[in-house]
Amino acid sequence: MQIKQIAYIRSDFVEKFGIPRQSNLADTRAEIHFLPEYQNADALREIEAYDYLWLIWEFSESIRDTWSPTVRPPRLGGNRRVGVFATRSPFRPNPIGLSSVKLIGVEFREKEGPVLIVEGADLLDMTPIYDIKPYLPYVDSHPEAKGGFAEEKKDYKLDVNFPEMYLEQIPAEKRAALIQILGQDPRPSYQKDPVRIYGMSYAGMEIHFRVDKETLYVTEVERS
Amino acid sequence: MQIKQIAYIRSDFVEKFGIPRQSNLADTRAEIHFLPEYQNADALREIEAYDYLWLIWEFSESIRDTWSPTVRPPRLGGNRRVGVFATRSPFRPNPIGLSSVKLIGVEFREKEGPVLIVEGADLLDMTPIYDIKPYLPYVDSHPEAKGGFAEEKKDYKLDVNFPEMYLEQIPAEKRAALIQILGQDPRPSYQKDPVRIYGMSYAGMEIHFRVDKETLYVTEVERS
Numbered sequence: 001m002q003i004k005q006i007a008y009i010r011s012d013f014v015e016k017f018g019i020p021r022q023s024n025l026a027d028t029r030a031e032i033h034f035l036p037e038y039q040n041a042d043a044l045r046e047i048e049a050y051d052y053l054w055l056i057w058e059f060s061e062s063i064r065d066t067w068s069p070t071v072r073p074p075r076l077g078g079n080r081r082v083g084v085f086a087t088r089s090p091f092r093p094n095p096i097g098l099s100s101v102k103l104i105g106v107e108f109r110e111k112e113g114p115v116l117i118v119e120g121a122d123l124l125d126m127t128p129i130y131d132i133k134p135y136l137p138y139v140d141s142h143p144e145a146k147g148g149f150a151e152e153k154k155d156y157k158l159d160v161n162f163p164e165m166y167l168e169q170i171p172a173e174k175r176a177a178l179i180q181i182l183g184q185d186p187r188p189s190y191q192k193d194p195v196r197i198y199g200m201s202y203a204g205m206e207i208h209f210r211v212d213k214e215t216l217y218v219t220e221v222e223r224s
Numbered sequence: 225m226q227i228k229q230i231a232y233i234r235s236d237f238v239e240k241f242g243i244p245r246q247s248n249l250a251d252t253r254a255e256i257h258f259l260p261e262y263q264n265a266d267a268l269r270e271i272e273a274y275d276y277l278w279l280i281w282e283f284s285e286s287i288r289d290t291w292s293p294t295v296r297p298p299r300l301g302g303n304r305r306v307g308v309f310a311t312r313s314p315f316r317p318n319p320i321g322l323s324s325v326k327l328i329g330v331e332f333r334e335k336e337g338p339v340l341i342v343e344g345a346d347l348l349d350m351t352p353i354y355d356i357k358p359y360l361p362y363v364d365s366h367p368e369a370k371g372g373f374a375e376e377k378k379d380y381k382l383d384v385n386f387p388e389m390y391l392e393q394i395p396a397e398k399r400a401a402l403i404q405i406l407g408q409d410p411r412p413s414y415q416k417d418p419v420r421i422y423g424m425s426y427a428g429m430e431i432h433f434r435v436d437k438e439t440l441y442v443t444e445v446e447r448s
Contacts, residue, residue: 043293049372069267083269121249148273
């Protein structure tokens with residue numbers, strides 16, 4: 001089936017490293033901009049009756065010609081193979097991503113037409129979007145469901161030591177989300193070297209940090 | 225983007241009329257069969273750690289060449305227009321469907337390879353499936369979310385009067401789901417004629433019924 005891009009995201013993530021592992025793990029703001037053909041306010045009529053939306057999007061940086069029946073999720077340390085359909089890995093037969101995001105509001109702009117302001121998106125900047133659907137809690141929400149090996153969000157909480165002089169370089173409205181992202185430990189699970197310095201792009205800045213035991217130390221911030 | 229069919233559903237719905245309005249509204253059993261290239265047990269390794277799956281599928285009976293920014297949901301009586309992205313209508317720029325279904329189990333069969341047994345699917349028999357993902361309650365579940373105009377599941381409960389002589393013609397294991405489907409009132413919302421007889425296909429049978437006030441009366445059952 002041929003599907004057409006209808007929109008794309010504008011987010012603060014310009015590289016894969018540092019993107020939250022799933023949606024809704026950090027309150028990162030992002031915008032959904034429509035392609036010219038779909039810039040139509042009517043298409044969003046009454047959308048603000050919903051708190052959350054589903055985005056169906058393309059893992060545009062993870063396209064492969066072949067598929068592998070198993071993948072090694074970073075969450076499992078990168079050495080245990082599980083079936084690709086038992087994961088949300090980008091390396092699947094069709095590179096389709098699915099994320100629920102919080103709808104903050106709709107803005108109408110002269111150039112871009114209607115823009116959706118959303119929170120919690122785990123999408124790289126400029127990711128193509130193919131569909132937007134309302135989140136229907138009475139059919140989509142199964143809070144009691146078993147979540148398999150991906151369940152333990154809490155295991156990945158680090159204390160974040162972000163010296164004030166570095167924090168000041170981040171736009172004020174983006175600080176809380178950045179600290180959430182860092183607290184979830186953006187390192188691959190199998191890298192545990194306490195002296196290694198990592199670099200993560202966020203909102204036009206390059207954040208340098210290292211992790212020792214349960215604390216992440218920001219060591220430098222520069223314009224990227 | 226070109227996406228490849230990986231599987232299809234085998235369900236008891238051979239026509240659109242009577243399909244529950246959303247997933248999980250009736251405990252209808254269905255099977256997911258993989259296309260030969262994807263008949264690989266490894267691809268499902270550890271999938272049974274999850275209670276629910278997401279299916280990304282094609283509204284294969286609702287494909288149109290053009291898109292309309294607004295649609296008239298049957299739930300609203302068919303006369304109120306809302307934005308297509310504020311609905312789960314099949315008539316959207318890309319005919320992509322999204323449903324969460326309960327995973328009952330995985331069976332391995334000599335001819336069909338691994339088969340997923342699921343419950344709650346709102347998919348027509350033979351619908352093409354493009355992706356299967358685990359349902360992750362910690363990111364996918366928002367029980368407190370506002371559900372917009374699609375919220376009121378309960379409004380559509382009818383008493384079902386299903387005479388024993390007709391019920392006996394339905395395979396025993398399919399009776400409960402059929403009564404759930406009928407109780408949700410499969411009629412278009414704008415049709416309220418108490419003498420009109422409707423016909424609905426289900427599991428190889430044609431169910432005839434009429435609805436008077438809050439009661440649905442089954443009037444005949446025959447092989448379809």
